[in-house]
Amino acid sequence: MKKNFLKYVIPSMIASLVTGIYTSIDGLFVGRSVGDAGIASISIAWPLAAIILAIGTGIGMGGAVNMSNHMGAEEKREAGKALGNTFTLMLIASAVLTVFILICAKPILRFLGAEGQVLEFAYGYVRVLGMGSVLQVLGAGVTPLLRNQNKAWIAMVLMMTNFVMDTVLSGVFVLVLGYGVTGAALATLIGQFIALVPSLFILFKKENRVPISNYYLKRKTVQNILKIAASPFALSLLPALTIAMINWRAFAYGGTVALAAYAVVSYMLSVGQLLLQGVCDGSQPLISFYHGANNAHSVKQLKRWTYYTSITTGIVITIGIIALRNVIPTWFNVSAETAGVLLFAFPLCALSLPFYAFSRSTSAYFYAIKKARRASIMVYCEALIVLPICIFILPMFLKLNGVWTALTVVQVILSLGAIVFLKWHKSWTHFLSHPTENV
Secondary structure: OHHHHHHHHHHHHHHHHHHHHHHHHHHHHHHHHOOHHHHHHHHHHHHHHHHHHHHHHHHHHHHHHHHHHHHHOOOHHHHHHHHHHHHHHHHHHHHHHHHHHHHHHHHHHHHOOOOHHHHHHHHHHHHHHHHOHHHHHHHHHHHHHHHHOOOHHHHHHHHHHHHHHHHHHHHHHHHHOOOHHHHHHHHHHHHHHHHHHHHHHHHOOHHHOOOHHHHOOOHHHHHHHHHHHHHHHHHHHHHHHHHHHHHHHHHHHHHHHHHHHHHHHHHHHHHHHHHHHHHHHHHHHHHHHHHHOOOHHHHHHHHHHHHHHHHHHHHHHHHHHHHOOOOHHHHOOOOHHHHHHHHHHHHHHHOHHHHHHHHHHHHHHHHHOOOHHHHHHHHHHHHHHHHHHHHHHHHHHHOHHHHHHHHHHHHHHHHHHHHHHHHHHHHHHHHHHOHHHHO
16 A cells, blocks of 8 residues: 555656746746846735636646546446546536736736836736646646646656756746847747646547537536535646735835745745645545545545644755755845845745645645535635635734745644644544444
8 A cells, every 4th residue: 555655646746846846947047047026026926826826726636636536436437428528527627718908908907016127927828828838737737637647747747848848948038038038928938838748648549538428518427526626726837826915015025125035935835735735646546545535544544644744844945945045046046135035934934834835735635535615625725715815914912024924824723724634534434434422
């Protein structure tokens, strides 16, 4: 069992680590080419770019969870319907996103605080990504589908291919040709296209094909996919919403310097958060499969290993970020003033990662066993209640340090809530399993 767990989790972690580094590449090259304004523009634009990836991830994960449960229950016909409907939903979402981004991007960027040169850079970045929405949605959505077909290592290799191509092309477009943030966005799309082509080839090989009728949307199938998709969608989008809120408060208390500082912090945190999410995503196919097969013992064992792996990883990453807080600013070529702010920001923000590991493992466990409502409550409470309250109140007392501290306080609160949910779930499961003891 443990060997199988590692077979899924290790490539998922590597792929997620590559994704985390990959999201930082744009900032790394743009910072060296354009400076603080370029880094700030990508940070402001990232929430819009993240919506595209989050929708692809949400739909793909929703389809993957349903497929795994059906395969565990030996319902191959229903698994085929889930696969076909997942692809149809991703294509529809891509078209809607392209229109939305092209029409609404500039007003939204202004609302998020972009102005002048930062607005110009941010809009150029988002516009290119919006026109290539189909590549981003499919690129994010096929990864969980590959994992659920026992191709976790292939998914990892394709993610690394995307990373290598994006890194090389970003260097050429941004540093050599001087295309700035627009060149970084173009490199992203080309890298995703190169990795997407073999992914689709694998998924549509003769032995994996499903009838054309499975691509026609079925109400029940779509509802099941979207019900699960709500939680991973929010999990993927939440870091971007966090960036938007922190940008707003950081700019209010520290101006452009604080904005640039948080851009660097968010790059490093995203690497850690995505690595931790990789643990959860890697264990999901196994938990979903054994849940569908009614093997409670295996589900419990996999859940325990997921928590141990993610929390330990979170602690290691936190120590690494704090130890390198003097070195990291030089990678992004930020100003001396921004580097000074980062000395305090890095420790206060990095402490959130072990708690993030616990809360994310809990929400991922719930959607893996198709308890989507509990997972969604945790995720959406963070985005709509806990984070806004903390980011509004703490800076009133601690100024700019309150902005950084809010990230850790939010994850501590969520971890406490996760403990309550787990205890309630355990009690309810015991009640259902032993009804005679409760008479």
